[in-house]
Each structure stands twice: as structure tokens, then as C-alpha cells.
Amino acid sequence: MLPGFGLTLGYTVLYLSLIVLLPLAALLARSAAIGWSEFWAAATSPRVLASYRLTFGASLAAAAVNSVFGFITAWVLVRYQFPGKRAVDALVDLPFALPTAVSGIALTTVYSQSGWIGRWLEPLGVKAAFSPLGVTLALTFIGLPFVVRTLQPALADLDAELEEAAASLGASRWKTFTRVLLPPLWPPLLTGFSLAFARAIGEYGSVVFISGNLPMRTEITSLLIISKLEQYDYAGAAAIAVVMLVVSFLLLLLINLTQWWSIRRCQGGFAG
């Protein structure tokens, strides 16, 4: 057998505990220490509830926008040839690579009243920056790669013979798309949607600049945690953080389930 199991496993567990598990345990212990009624009061005050509504609402909207355009982008990148395709493919990862503070100030500049895109929205009565719409735009930006990158391999794996068979049996292109192509793409689409959503609810850097941070209106939950900390309200910050953490972990579970579902689907397909 190979050597080094004890050493590497020991180091892995030690490092994981020191950097990740112990600090997370400190957060849980902190919020457990404040007592249920205080915890509930801190986690559900009107200002906090307003921030949940904005954070979850804008994250859902952003993930939905990304599902539609991410699907189109993945489809176009896998199936069509056009000039600039490789550049587009490489650019998809930009939101992963660009520091969030940079995306934040760049989006704010572009979508503010005098910005390159904002000035065209202004006459239409659409206020993009410093509004819930601005929050959604920033969250769309940072969630963009997830749907594209989870759909691309699934689209490339689709069996061309199936759609040719559907076409030769007289199905219209639209019918082939909805009945033959789309069904195996639902699980990866759902995974990409959940990943984009999960990333969006915890996002901070790209949103704080464009949101305007008005309490009750454009204040996201991450920012509220920071302002609690700045007021030395550690218990309040911990309570909100625990709520967000639980939601994130539930989402992680859901994502793992959808991946498991898609593996099973695909195995079932091969067996049958």
C-alpha cells in the first residue's frame, strides 16, 4: 500500500479544523449563547426582513435571467460557429476572475444615470443604479458563468442521433427541442440555477456600490451584517449570519441532490 496516509490525513483534518470548522463553530456557539428570543428578534427585525426580501428576491430574479441567457449562451457556444466565438467562451469566466470590488464600481458607472447604458434607460423611466434593479443587475453579472458552465458539457453530450430520429419521424424543430433535447438538460439547468442563486445570496462586493444601501429599500443582508459589526452588535450579526448560513447549506444539499438526480437519470438512460 502507499505510504503517507496517516500524515496527509492528519494534516488535512487539522488544517480543515483550524481554518474552517472551528471558526464556523464559533459562529454557531456565539448565536446559541444569545438565547432563542433574542436570536429571533435579531434575525427577524423589520430592517432585516426587508434585507432578506431584497437579497432573495433579487437573487432569484438574477438566477432566472441567467437561466434564460445562460441557456442561450451555452447553446450558441456548443452548436453554432460564429466569429469571436472563442473570445466569448473565454469571457464567460470573467465574473469568476474579476475582483468583486472592480465589477461593483464598473457596473455602477455603466448603469448610473450618466453611464453608457444607464443614460438610455433614464428616458424610459428606468432607474438602474441605486435601486433593487441595480442589485439584480450586479447579481446577474456574478452568477453568469454558473448556468453556462454547467450546461455546456451536458449540451455537448447530447446524442445527435436522437434529434435526427425525431426530425425524420416528422417532429417539428420546436417539438424536437421541447420533447427530445430539453428533458435531459433540466437537471444541469437546475444545478446551474441553484449555484447562481447560492452565490448571489452571499454576494457583497459587486452589490454595495450599485445598490445605494438605503435601509429598508436597497440594503442587502451581507451589508446589514457588516453594519451590525461596525456598531459592535456581534450577537445581532451572528444571528443574521446563521440564518444565511443555514440557507446556503440547504442550497448546497439541493445542488448535490440535483447532481445525484442527473447522474441517476443518465445511468438509467444508458441501462434502458
Next chain:
Amino acid sequence: MTEMVVPKAARPRPRVRGAAEEPAWVRWSLIAACILFMAAFLVIPLAAVFTEALRKGVQAYLASFTEPDALSALRLTLLVAAIAVPLNLVFGLAASWALAKFEFRGRSILITLIDLPFAVSPVIAGLIYVLLFGMQGWLGPWLAEHDIRIIFAVPGIVLATLFVTFPFVARELIPLMQEQGTEDEVAALTLGASGWQTFRRVTLPNVRWALLYGVILCNARAMGEFGAVSVVSGHIRGHTNTLPLHVEILYNEYNFVAAFATASLLTLLALVTLVLKAIVERRARAVACGEERPR
């Protein structure tokens, strides 16, 4: 038989393939939708960074970098990455060796736990260290007594960065090393190589592209992290300001040229990361497809 099959296969083929494609107008509208979406969200903001940075000319742009605060932010960013990336690299190697080359109970739980930092919001990543080491934190009083500063100091920034970049190297290596199995290593060991030699001469070369890939992503995140670092830094100019925090301060002071100039530096880092990533991906694919493993 053949006379029947050949025309049957040859003739309907083009028609079927045509039917398995969208009409040209659909194709081009989808391509247009994709490009418009990418332009509105990626290209135009990217162009805005450089336009704003150069708004007052090259002189003003370059002057932003010679400012002492900018230089110290740059130094701190490089320092933090120089500590965090190697530490997570060593961890990634150790974790992937233990988790990919051995079977044991609790293995899959450990793999899930390693991915945990990706599910935690950056702000919460910073918060947990404040709760642990801050003045009102668990270890705060003890640290204050011994005059050790972690929060609002460089160690806190390093810890927060370690947390958010924790899984990058490990998650690239674990699946690949698992796929490669242990045959090569066992062969080397039977031929008399020591464990360390086996690791250095057999395992490392086998995973070099995945390793590089993980390091590139880890480094980009380490240098660009904002939320987690912002919570623990305290924003002390010249001391605990990283480049992304420096961008924020300048922007909030309405010093847009300097803010975007600093941002352009980080944008270049991101673009270099994307190019390197594309190169490494192509290399890794070439290795996976072309190089038949000798038997």
C-alpha cells in the same frame, strides 16, 4: 442489400440534418441575443474600467500608482497571496493524497467539508474570525493581554483569504488523482523508490496541469477578495489596505481616476488569469486525449 442501403443512407441524410438544425433567422437571433447579453454585462463594464481610468490622461493614470498608499496596498496584496496560495497548495496536495489514493470511512464527508467555504458568504467568512479573535471574541481578551493583533491587522487578512481560497487546489486535484488510481505509484514503490520520491517523480508530474489550474484560480481569488477581507481589515490606510479595499476607499472619496486606475490593475490580473486558464485547459485536454499511458 448494399444497393438498397447506400441510397437510403445517402439521400435522406442532408434532409434530416437540415431538419435537425434551426432556421438561419433563429440561429442568428440567438447569437445576437448571446452577444448583446455578454456586451451589456461583461464587455461594456470592462471597457468602462479603462475609459474611466484614462479619463484625465496617461499622466494622471500613472500617477495613481506612485502614491504611497497605493504602493503599500499593492505590497500587502502580494504578501497575502504569497502566504495564502502556498499554504492552500500544500493543503491541497496533502488532502488529495489522503482522499484520492486511499479508501476509508468518512471520506465523502471530508470532501464535502473541504468544499464548504464555497458555500459560505465572504462576509460571513470574515465575521467568523472577528467572533473568534476580535476584542469581544472568544480569544480577544487573551490576545489583547499578550499584545497580539489578528483582527484589523495582517494576520486576520491572511486568515480570511485562506478561508475563501481554501478549496481551490484540493478540488482540482482530488477527482483527477482519483481517476489516475494508484498503479503508477505502486509500480514506482515496487521498483524501490521511496514514498517521497514516488510523490515527486510520479504523482506530481501526473497532476501538474490540474495543480497549476488550481493555483491560478486560487491566486486570482486571493488577490481580488473583497468582502471577507473588508470585514477583518479595519481599512487602515497604508497598513491593512489591500488593492480591492484601496479601490473602495478611493471610489468613496470620489477619486474616480485613481479608483479605476487601481481597478484596471486588478482587471489586468483577471484577464491574465483568464488567458492562463484557457492555455492550461487546452494543455490538460491535450494530455488527457493524446498521451496514451504506456503499459
